[in-house]
Every structure is written in C-alpha cells, then in structure tokens.
Amino acid sequence: MMQTLLLVDDDRELCALLSEYLRHEGYEVTLAHSGEAALQQLERTTPDLVVLDIMMPGISGLELLQQLRPRSAVPVLMLTGRGEAIDRILGLEMGADDYLSKPCHPRELSARIKAILRRCEGTQGSATDGTFPTRTLQQGALQLDPGRREAHFAGAPLSLTSAEFNVLAYLMQHAGQVLGKAELTRWVLHRELSAYDRAIDVHVSRLRQKLAAVAGEHVELIKTVRGQGYQFIRSAS
Secondary structure, eight states, X not given: XXXXXXXXXXXXXXXXXXXXXXXXXTOEEEEXXXXXXXXXXXXXXXXXXXXXXXXXXXXXXXHHHHHHTTTOOOXXXXXEETTOHHHHHHHHHHTOOEEEEESOOHHHHHHHHHHHXXXXXXXXXXXXXXXXXXXXXXXXXXXXXTTTTEEEETTEEOOOOHHHHHXXXXXXXXXXXXXXXXXXXXXXXXXXXXXXXXXXXXXXXXHHHHHHXXXXXXXXXXXXXXXXXXXXXXXXO
C-alpha cells in the first residue's frame, strides 16, 4: 500500500517541487498551505507522516504541533530555517520526531522520511548492532510491546511519540548498559551525531517527564552517565 504524506508549508513553489519528487519516490502526497488547512485535513484522515514547516502565517508549525500531539502520535518531520536552533529544540520538546533545515534537498528529505517510517515500523536501523527489539520488554511495572507499538506502566497506557518509543525500546533492551548519544542518534534518528545536536537529549528529557508522571518523581528509570550517555536502570524485581 502506498504510504501517505501531508506536506504543510505556505511556500507553494517549494511544496510543488518537494511533492513532485516525493510522488516520484512512490508516496501519496497531500498539500496544505496553512496550519488551519492542515488541521482540517488531519480531522478527515491521518497520514503516515507529516512534513511541517515551522514558520507559517496564522497557526505556526509549532502551534499546530502543540494541538496535534495530545490526540495523535503521527510522525512529524519539521522543516526549519537555518540558525533557528530554539525552534528546533521547542519542536522536539513538543513531540516532533526529527528536523531538517531549509532550504533542503528533496533527496535528503526523502531519506529522512524513509528513516522515520522505517523506525516507526520497528525495523532494523542503520547501525551495525542496532537491531530493534521484537519481543515484549518488561522492567518492573514498565512494559513495552514493539510489535503493537504500545507502552504501559502498571497496566496504564503511556502516550509516546515514535521517537520517544524507540529511545525507550533501545534503552530497555540494553537495560543496565550505558548507550552513548552517538549510538542512540544513529539507531533512533538514522543519522550521525553532529556538533550541538541535542535531539536525543530532548527526546530523553521528554521521555523522563512522561515516566515521572506515572512512576513518581523520586523514581529514576533513566540515568545520565556524564560524558558517556544514558542508562536504563535495570529492575531488581
């Protein structure tokens, strides 16, 4: 079945260029040139992925993402202007899966889209030993089902973005081990860690907030190992 994309950008010329390339790559592409139009489209149908421009008149990309996340975990790839680091960080904190600076090459956009869709399906990443878990993972009251893409704590469902789900899956799979930021970036985001790249840090931060909300602020499930990376604390039970 053809995978569907919603491309949200007020730059009509850029939309035409990117949509033509993506359709040639085998995607079904729907266009929305404003946040308002995107919301109307998302009320009618849910695409496999949303490509979302940050800077738009009316409802901005960040505002749209803020409205979208409480009711949908659809993967979101943000398009941001060069140098807009704070927008990228805010977008990741609000639940975006990845970002790409504009102007972008259609081939790179396609590669990022494929990477996001691939990890959402729970398939193997590009790292040599970064095989995504296939069996249900259990650590104490926390349970993760990679096949169904579901997470539960003490039986209650956890609402996670696709990137947060995959970060948690890799950390739980390697519980007790320290995973470096470079490894997690490669496995989860399917790209190399670059200077000043805080994407994984933001995803981990958001994940911690959601785990603390159900497990309690005093319970540390993910530990920061200074200068090395992150470690999921293995359950004693």
